[in-house]
Amino acid sequence: MSNEFETVVGLEVHCELATRTKLFCSCPNRFGDEPNTNVCPVCLGLPGSLPVLNEAAVEMAMRIGLALHCEIRPSVFHRKNYFYPDMPKDYQISQYDAPICVNGWLELPDGSKVGIVRAHLEEDTGKTTHVGSTGRIHDASYSLVDYNRAGVPLVEVVSAPDISSGQQARQYVSELRAILLATATSDGKLEEGSLRVDANVSVRRKGSDELGTRCEIKNLNSLRSLARAIEYESERQADLIRQGLEVVQETRHWSEDEERTVPMRSKEEAFDYRYFPEPDLVALVPGEQWIERVRGSMGMLPEERRKRLIEAIVRPRSSSEPTTSHISQAESDAEKSSDETPAEAVLSHVAKVVELGLDDLVIAAIELGADRRIAVMRAVNEAAADPERARHIEAGHFAKLIEMEHKGRISATQAKTILARMLEGDGEDPETIAAKEGFSALSRDELVEVINSVISANSDAWQRFVSGDQAVGKFLVGQVMKATRGRADGRAVMELLTARNEG
Amino acid sequence: MGEWSALAISQGVRDGELKAVEIAEETLSRIETNDPLLHAFLHVSPELALKRAAELDERIAKGEDPGRLSGVPVALKDNLCTRDMPTTAASAILDGWIPPYDATVVSRLKESGAVIIGKTNMDEFAMGSSTENSAFGATRNPHDPARVPGGSSGGSAVAVAASLVPLALGSDTGGSIRQPAALCGVVGMKPTYGMVSRYGLIAFASSLDQIGPFAATVADAAVLLEVIAGHDGYDSTSLDRQPPSLLDQLDRGVDGLKVGVVSELLEGADPAVAVQVRLAAETLANAGALVEDTSIPVLTYSLPAYYLLAPAEASSNLARYDGVRYGLRVDAPDVESMNSRTREKGFGAEVKRRIMLGTYALSAGYYDAFYLQAQKVRTLVINGFSAAYESYDLLLSPTSPTTAFPLGSRLADPLSMYLSDICTIPSNLAGHPAMSIPFGTDDDGLPVGVQLMAPALGEAVMVRAAAVLEAAESHLSGQQRRDEDEQ
Numbered sequence A: 001m002s003n004e005f006e007t008v009v010g011l012e013v014h015c016e017l018a019t020r021t022k023l024f025c026s027c028p029n030r031f032g033d034e035p036n037t038n039v040c041p042v043c044l045g046l047p048g049s050l051p052v053l054n055e056a057a058v059e060m061a062m063r064i065g066l067a068l069h070c071e072i073r074p075s076v077f078h079r080k081n082y083f084y085p086d087m088p089k090d091y092q093i094s095q096y097d098a099p100i101c102v103n104g105w106l107e108l109p110d111g112s113k114v115g116i117v118r119a120h121l122e123e124d125t126g127k128t129t130h131v132g133s134t135g136r137i138h139d140a141s142y143s144l145v146d147y148n149r150a151g152v153p154l155v156e157v158v159s160a161p162d163i164s165s166g167q168q169a170r171q172y173v174s175e176l177r178a179i180l181l182a183t184a185t186s187d188g189k190l191e192e193g194s195l196r197v198d199a200n201v202s203v204r205r206k207g208s209d210e211l212g213t214r215c216e217i218k219n220l221n222s223l224r225s226l227a228r229a230i231e232y233e234s235e236r237q238a239d240l241i242r243q244g245l246e247v248v249q250e251t252r253h254w255s256e257d258e259e260r261t262v263p264m265r266s267k268e269e270a271f272d273y274r275y276f277p278e279p280d281l282v283a284l285v286p287g288e289q290w291i292e293r294v295r296g297s298m299g300m301l302p303e304e305r306r307k308r309l310i311e312a313i314v315r316p317r318s319s320s321e322p323t324t325s326h327i328s329q330a331e332s333d334a335e336k337s338s339d340e341t342p343a344e345a346v347l348s349h350v351a352k353v354v355e356l357g358l359d360d361l362v363i364a365a366i367e368l369g370a371d372r373r374i375a376v377m378r379a380v381n382e383a384a385a386d387p388e389r390a391r392h393i394e395a396g397h398f399a400k401l402i403e404m405e406h407k408g409r410i411s412a413t414q415a416k417t418i419l420a421r422m423l424e425g426d427g428e429d430p431e432t433i434a435a436k437e438g439f440s441a442l443s444r445d446e447l448v449e450v451i452n453s454v455i456s457a458n459s460d461a462w463q464r465f466v467s468g469d470q471a472v473g474k475f476l477v478g479q480v481m482k483a484t485r486g487r488a489d490g491r492a493v494m495e496l497l498t499a500r501n502e503g
Numbered sequence B: 001m002g003e004w005s006a007l008a009i010s011q012g013v014r015d016g017e018l019k020a021v022e023i024a025e026e027t028l029s030r031i032e033t034n035d036p037l038l039h040a041f042l043h044v045s046p047e048l049a050l051k052r053a054a055e056l057d058e059r060i061a062k063g064e065d066p067g068r069l070s071g072v073p074v075a076l077k078d079n080l081c082t083r084d085m086p087t088t089a090a091s092a093i094l095d096g097w098i099p100p101y102d103a104t105v106v107s108r109l110k111e112s113g114a115v116i117i118g119k120t121n122m123d124e125f126a127m128g129s130s131t132e133n134s135a136f137g138a139t140r141n142p143h144d145p146a147r148v149p150g151g152s153s154g155g156s157a158v159a160v161a162a163s164l165v166p167l168a169l170g171s172d173t174g175g176s177i178r179q180p181a182a183l184c185g186v187v188g189m190k191p192t193y194g195m196v197s198r199y200g201l202i203a204f205a206s207s208l209d210q211i212g213p214f215a216a217t218v219a220d221a222a223v224l225l226e227v228i229a230g231h232d233g234y235d236s237t238s239l240d241r242q243p244p245s246l247l248d249q250l251d252r253g254v255d256g257l258k259v260g261v262v263s264e265l266l267e268g269a270d271p272a273v274a275v276q277v278r279l280a281a282e283t284l285a286n287a288g289a290l291v292e293d294t295s296i297p298v299l300t301y302s303l304p305a306y307y308l309l310a311p312a313e314a315s316s317n318l319a320r321y322d323g324v325r326y327g328l329r330v331d332a333p334d335v336e337s338m339n340s341r342t343r344e345k346g347f348g349a350e351v352k353r354r355i356m357l358g359t360y361a362l363s364a365g366y367y368d369a370f371y372l373q374a375q376k377v378r379t380l381v382i383n384g385f386s387a388a389y390e391s392y393d394l395l396l397s398p399t400s401p402t403t404a405f406p407l408g409s410r411l412a413d414p415l416s417m418y419l420s421d422i423c424t425i426p427s428n429l430a431g432h433p434a435m436s437i438p439f440g441t442d443d444d445g446l447p448v449g450v451q452l453m454a455p456a457l458g459e460a461v462m463v464r465a466a467a468v469l470e471a472a473e474s475h476l477s478g479q480q481r482r483d484e485d486e487q
């Protein structure tokens, strides 16, 4: 977007809780079963049935709230009244003016904070499939309703309008998902709908304090569509304002195919939900002891784990070793994409390691003396192929592998192959694997020999390299790697080429 | 057949002197004879009742004790879910619906050896005071078939009043047990809110609804309440406490109890009713109670508050009858029209009126002025009662301002119908227990009911006073009969 405007986004994220049973009955909370098999009088809203609150869901809501630095408050359930076939009682039990979690924040990997207005508990609806030409209710020939999802517990997390781009929105949802996983409260799958994101988007002239008219964007089924929808929508609104037109407050649907937002029927805006306190439930007042017990039972959160990992990376090994060298080394070596500063690249690697759950492994390896840069890079790039298995690699083996590579006893390519073997989970020592594969790095003399033959076979390229064409160096390195079938170390080859040129 | 009381029947059946099957047969034959005129029942299950009774007899023959209501026939208001009988709440929208589960009270009755005979008529979704709002036709008062039995639990009141069954269950949201009990001359009790589980009671107004007993005697009502009361994990508003012990309180009398006669509730009553309330007061005083008139002015605001709160909750509770999952469906080209045509056809006029009232009271812009204001009145009513109960153990009033009125006489005027509940509504707003005890008649020989009210969980004290009134009433009516014979 042009410099004239800035984007203001608030997100509402519905998280399906990973409880064993539903919010108000004891039916299994399970995705993917035969339609209408996990139902009972309560979640079907049969006459005479009454809700009974699932304590496990309350605890999960509290965990989410505590992870988001919220205050846990006495709360009241309300009825939100509207007719819809997949809502068994034709009202949804939700928290309205007294939610269980209020006033928190979420810290993104780059250190920025997004305010959390509230996080409240509510029940999910069933799922309707409209059978007809477009899959929308208004021209369906008939509809099928599956109530397995009806009554599944949700926590809706409402952010403050603190998000300023599609990219940041994406980071916010990633981080929220990491928190849900870390607190074992949801599986956080956007594709299966266990995480559902609505975005409130508005734009305003830079420097203005006033919020513009917002539109609510629905149907954001992936992080990619979230970011693109926000970018599209803020551009659309900015265009309107530039043309002197008004932004109309409405709900818009992100059309994945057309890559644009389209207005939903305006009738949906006209609902009066007639909220009133749910008389079938009593107020929910979590005591201080309960809150403290839940707080005490929580594992480390992504934010803390990232801080711990960064600390491990920058911690000096001895007094003679200055702290900064590790950062600058990591910065300069990071395989960074063009739009990231070196510091951002390190942070994004750290975030990735934590997201993969490999921070324990990397920290343990570093503590055993492994090279920090290589340990992080192998975790982010190779171990990421199977983080589940990677978490079970012995730290000693991982540290040994890093050491072998660092000392030049094997090449980077060989190290990657060995790591792939280690991920197969036989628990074999990297040295044993290297021996079996016949891996060893070339000796310096052997390498010089290969380089010589590559130079004579590619004399044109060599001449260009000598006359200062750095780009052709990569080609020569590639030729050496090819000739050695990956036994050479790319950096060592480059060093030798440069030395020979200069010497 | 001997004494037609629950206690006598269960005693006889448990002792082997009576057969549950014979009692069931007798009940069915009484229903067959009398119900075509009275129309107390919407559904009777002879096969189920006889089969169940035979099983009980077998168990007793084997030396087992099926429970405190062994072989006692019980009728259920048709808003109590039964897995083996239709449950319609007297609405066309639920015509023929058979729930897949039993209400908690139904399970408890079964566990105590009762024989469920059938389901009784009522005002549709318990909305009414005459049982004329049933989609399946009105019920008649056994004392005068040209008159209403009261409502909404009119069928249950009549089933007991006509001695078809010794016990019946009703539900009371604004007087729906006590008012028909009064008009039919039986005992009807609304327990403390939360004393009896509402699980399986088709909701009218959730914060006011409470299930309670009908019986010919205070003792029978007490035993029935003891059986159905007590905590239930399926109802979040159920009180977490032991069921009350009532039966062993009945002989304790009222000596030293303080009773207030609520003047606001006496003001609008027919003279014939007021006279009986004064007589009841005198009776309690003669039995040693300290009785005096008292005033709780805020109670006069109960009726308008109730007619905002109850319809508000009802408008939401009745939303689920949309034609999608169960009950009536009127087909239409799209879902919204299917919803509205189903509800248009399935609901009666009074139900629609209350849904409209309630929807309005909750609407944006009106919520504060109506719903919230009514909740404030509700709090004031509770405070008014609390203040009164600092001075009194019990309060006394008419149950209904009038005796049974002629069928059709109030149908055209909803407000006059709503006024039938003016004395009973305050206890629902407060969640307090209250009961109606038959006490004499008016000039036409129609029964008068007097109401005893108690603070929350005050059932035990309440039934003591009820037992005193009952004893005096039977003495009195015996006296009256002898006087008439002599004339």
Ligand SMILES: [Zn+2]
Residues within 6 Å of the ligand: A022, A025, A026, A027, A038, A039, A040, A041, A042, A043, A044, A151
């Ligand atoms: Zn269920």
